[in-house]
Amino acid sequence: MSDAAVAPLLxxxxxxxxxxxERGPVRIVLIAVGVIFLALFLLLPLAxxxxxxxxxxxxxxxxxxxxxxxxxxxxxxxxxxAIAVPTNLIFGLAASWAIAKFDFRGKSLLNSLIDLPFSVSxxxxxxxxxxxxxxxxxxxxxxxxQNIQIIFALPGLVLATIFVTFPFVARELVPLMQEQGTxxxxxxxxxxxxGWQTFFRVTLPNIRWALLYGVVLCNARAMGEFGAVxxxxxxxxxxxxxxxxxxxxxxxxxNFAAAFAVASLLxxxxxxxxxxxxxxxxxxxxxxxxxxRH
Amino acid sequence: xxGARGLALKRPSAIPGFGLALGFTLTYLSLIVLIPLAALVxxxxxxxxxxxxxxxTGPRTLAALRLSFxxxxxxxxxxxxxxxxxxxxxxxxxxxxxxxxxAFVDLPFAxxxxxxxxxxxxxxxxxxxxxxxxxxxxxxxxxxxxxxLIALIFIGLPFVVRTVQPVLEEFDRELEEASATLGANxxxxxxxxxxxxxxxxxxxGFALALARAVGEYGSVIFIAGNIPMVSEIxxxxxxxxxEEFGYAQAAAxxxxxLMISFGIxxxxxxxxxxxxxxxxx
Numbered sequence: 001m002s003d004a005a006v007a008p009l010l011x012x013x014x015x016x017x018x019x020x021x022e023r024g025p026v027r028i029v030l031i032a033v034g035v036i037f038l039a040l041f042l043l044l045p046l047a048x049x050x051x052x053x054x055x056x057x058x059x060x061x062x063x064x065x066x067x068x069x070x071x072x073x074x075x076x077x078x079x080x081x082a083i084a085v086p087t088n089l090i091f092g093l094a095a096s097w098a099i100a101k102f103d104f105r106g107k108s109l110l111n112s113l114i115d116l117p118f119s120v121s122x123x124x125x126x127x128x129x130x131x132x133x134x135x136x137x138x139x140x141x142x143x144x145x146q147n148i149q150i151i152f153a154l155p156g157l158v159l160a161t162i163f164v165t166f167p168f169v170a171r172e173l174v175p176l177m178q179e180q181g182t183x184x185x186x187x188x189x190x191x192x193x194x195g196w197q198t199f200f201r202v203t204l205p206n207i208r209w210a211l212l213y214g215v216v217l218c219n220a221r222a223m224g225e226f227g228a229v230x231x232x233x234x235x236x237x238x239x240x241x242x243x244x245x246x247x248x249x250x251x252x253x254x255n256f257a258a259a260f261a262v263a264s265l266l267x268x269x270x271x272x273x274x275x276x277x278x279x280x281x282x283x284x285x286x287x288x289x290x291x292x293r294h
Numbered sequence: 295x296x297g298a299r300g301l302a303l304k305r306p307s308a309i310p311g312f313g314l315a316l317g318f319t320l321t322y323l324s325l326i327v328l329i330p331l332a333a334l335v336x337x338x339x340x341x342x343x344x345x346x347x348x349x350x351t352g353p354r355t356l357a358a359l360r361l362s363f364x365x366x367x368x369x370x371x372x373x374x375x376x377x378x379x380x381x382x383x384x385x386x387x388x389x390x391x392x393x394x395x396x397a398f399v400d401l402p403f404a405x406x407x408x409x410x411x412x413x414x415x416x417x418x419x420x421x422x423x424x425x426x427x428x429x430x431x432x433x434x435x436x437x438x439x440x441x442x443l444i445a446l447i448f449i450g451l452p453f454v455v456r457t458v459q460p461v462l463e464e465f466d467r468e469l470e471e472a473s474a475t476l477g478a479n480x481x482x483x484x485x486x487x488x489x490x491x492x493x494x495x496x497x498x499g500f501a502l503a504l505a506r507a508v509g510e511y512g513s514v515i516f517i518a519g520n521i522p523m524v525s526e527i528x529x530x531x532x533x534x535x536x537e538e539f540g541y542a543q544a545a546a547x548x549x550x551x552l553m554i555s556f557g558i559x560x561x562x563x564x565x566x567x568x569x570x571x572x573x574x575x
Contacts, residue, residue: 020470022480027387034383035395037376040424041448042401045413048423052416091322098315104304110319116327119555121509122407123529124548127536128330131337136541138333162326185309195310217403224406226512231533244408244512251412251516260416263409270404277404278397 046267053264056257064250064261072238073246073262079154080229080242081222084161088218089211092169097203100177101185111174117166125163126231129156152234157242160228165218172214173207176288180206209284213277220273224266334552337545349546354522355531359550362528365439366507369446370454374500377454378492384455385462399456402449407512414445415517437519442527445513450503457499461492494569498562505558509551 022030054061064070098104099111117125131137133150143150150156184206188198204211226244233240235249243266250259280288304312338346349355383389384396402410418425418435425436435441465488473483511529519525528551535544 020467020474020483021386022484030379031383031387031389033376034380035389035391038380038395038398041444041451042398044417044423045410045448046401046405048413048416049409052413091319094315094318094322097311098319101309102304102307102312102316104312104316110323113323113327116331119505119509119559120331121511121529121532121548121551121555123511123532124334124509124551127532127544127548128334130536131333131541131545132330134541136539138336159326163330166326182307182309189308189310199311220404224404224409226406226408227529230511231536244406247408247412248516256416259412263406263412266406266409270401270406270409273404274397274400277400 046271049260049264049267052256052260055260060257061261061264064258065265067258069238069241070246070258070262073241073243074265076154076157076241077223077243080157080161081219083158084165084222085215085219087162088165089169089215091166092173092211092214095170096173096177096207097199099174100180101182114170114174115167117163120163122164122225122227123231125228126160128163129159129232151232152236152240154240156232157229157240160232161222161225164225164228165222168218168221169211169214172210172217172288176207176210177203207287209280209287213280213288216273216276216280220270223269331552334545334548337542338549341542341546345542346546346549349543350550354526355528355547355550357523358526358528358531359547359554361439361442361526362508362551363554365442365527366446366450366504366510369443369450369507370500370504372443372447373450373454373503374496377451377499377503378458378496380451381455381458381462385459399452402452407449407510408516410448411445411513411516414448414513415441418444418517436517437525439518439525441517441519442514442525445517446507446510449510449513450507453503453506454496454499457502458492458495461495465491491573494565494573497565501558501562501565505555505562508554508558 021027065074095110095114099107130151132139133143133156134140135144135151137151150159184202185198188202189195193201223242224244225242226248229242230245230248233242233245235241235245237249241249243262247259247263247266250256250262341349350359380395380399384392384399415422415436417423418428418441420426420429420434420436422436428435433440435444469487470483473487474480478486509529511527511533514527515530518527518530520530528547532544532547532551535541535547
């Protein structure tokens with residue numbers, strides 16, 4: 001990894017032998033194609049968010065993110081993430097403990113079921129809860145008789161968010177804990193530590209960076225989720241609108257500057273997420289599970 | 295996986311907490327994921343087989359499913375091509391800003407889809423930065439199926455790059471040297487030695503991008519124009535049916551989409567099983 005620091009500002013430094021790399025012009029063309037594609041498809045949209053956000057001026061920007069509906073949306077987004085992320089964190093710890101530390105029947109099935117939410121469309125992730133808890137859903141009439149509202153209210157938003165962020169923590173922890181094995185825990189137990197002591201003093205320190213990595217990714221998705229929460233939210237302004245939904249409403253009202261102003265906050269969250277992610281990958285590469293794909 | 299475990303549910307172990315951890319995991323998984331998904335299929339089943347078939351093959355649904363699937367396919371193909379080049383460039387070459395570009399590959403994972411959607415629309419609208427350049431050429435992107443393609447390329451790119459990159463990093467350079475020693479020129483080495491062993495990773499990345507794109511909603515609806523039969527994607531049709539209180543219809547379209555997703559995942563599974571046998575990865 002350190003070779004980047006000493007690499008001169010040249011595109012011609014081959015890493016291997018001359019026969020195992022391409023000729024200079026080919027290299028330059030490939031680098032150009034890759035860089036232009038990334039700039040065009042990734043950097044330009046990001047830049048557009050900030051340019052559009054400040055188009056109407058700084059005071060308009062400030063007004064857009066401090067008006068009551070925007071503040072309510074920001075608070076709701078934080079609240080939903082504050083419930084959904086810790087819940088999935090606890091689940092991730094339990095699932096990875098069971099899968100990584102024990103050998104049992106149906107383990108690989110369980111492992112693939114955990115990834116299931118990633119292959120479900122966000123809209124379906126919201127739809128399933130409407131079918132269960134909506135007014136015409138399976139439990140709708142009973143919930144109404146008990147005066148409990150789930151759909152078009154906070155519980156529905158939280159459930160949909162938990163569903164779409166379900167695998168994040170577990171999928172970071174399972175491979176790492178499988179790699180680490182059980183020797184450390186067995187040593188602690190044989191020296192007289194209790195189960196919980198072993199967990200908190202041995203296992204948790206071993207996995208803390210991978211845990212943080214998973215939580216950061218989980219949080220980014222939780223705060224930014226659109227499709228699933230859109231289906232269960234009901235779009236009640238100032239009440240059940242999270243930030244991405246607030247962006248949609250402003251945008252559909254042709255209030256572009258305000259829409260992009262709120263969107264820029266979410267883009268900022270994405271940038272912070274990327275910075276933390278890269279920092280963790282650099283510093284603690286060996287303590288984060290090898291699998292980096294999502 | 296160790297083989298014979300006899301009839302016992304689990305292997306004996308000195309580690310405590312199995313019952314608690316597995317019990318909690320299974321309960322949570324059932325409540326959050328399995329039961330709700332079962333409710334979807336159950337709701338779709340209330341239509342009966344012929345009713346389900348009628349909804350799924352209705353002209354508007356079929357057009358939406360077709361649009362979602364084929365646009366996703368094209369987007370995944372574009373991503374497979376450029377994703378391999380990007381992974382190659384990031385792994386094999388050193389150039390200024392490489393680390394930064396490497397980090398930015400994950401942007402579509404981190405950026406909320408609605409934000410991506412309005413940003414892409416602003417860029418590709420007829421008066422946008424890119425749209426205004428394309429308009430004189432007679433190319434319309436925003437509010438047409440082209441716009442959907444752009445959005446799906448955006449969200450799918452990291453899947454290919456991040457699946458191919460680690461395999462390329464691990465690739466044994468000695469194979470390339472051997473190939474060169476045996477008289478192959480560089481092009482032959484790349485196309486006959488390196489790319490074939492990257493193929494499982496490329497196919498996996500392609501399929502993951504495809505699976506994600508088929509269900510994508512947030513980044514698409516802003517740029518698509520959402521005209522029924524022309525630029526209306528399947529997830530949007532679910533939302534529309536839901537707003538009309540057509541719960542069973544929405545569930546039927548959702549079930550059809552789930553089946554498509556699972557088909558794609560099965561493909562990934564088979565590719566990876568093949569790769570393990572063939573290349574021992």
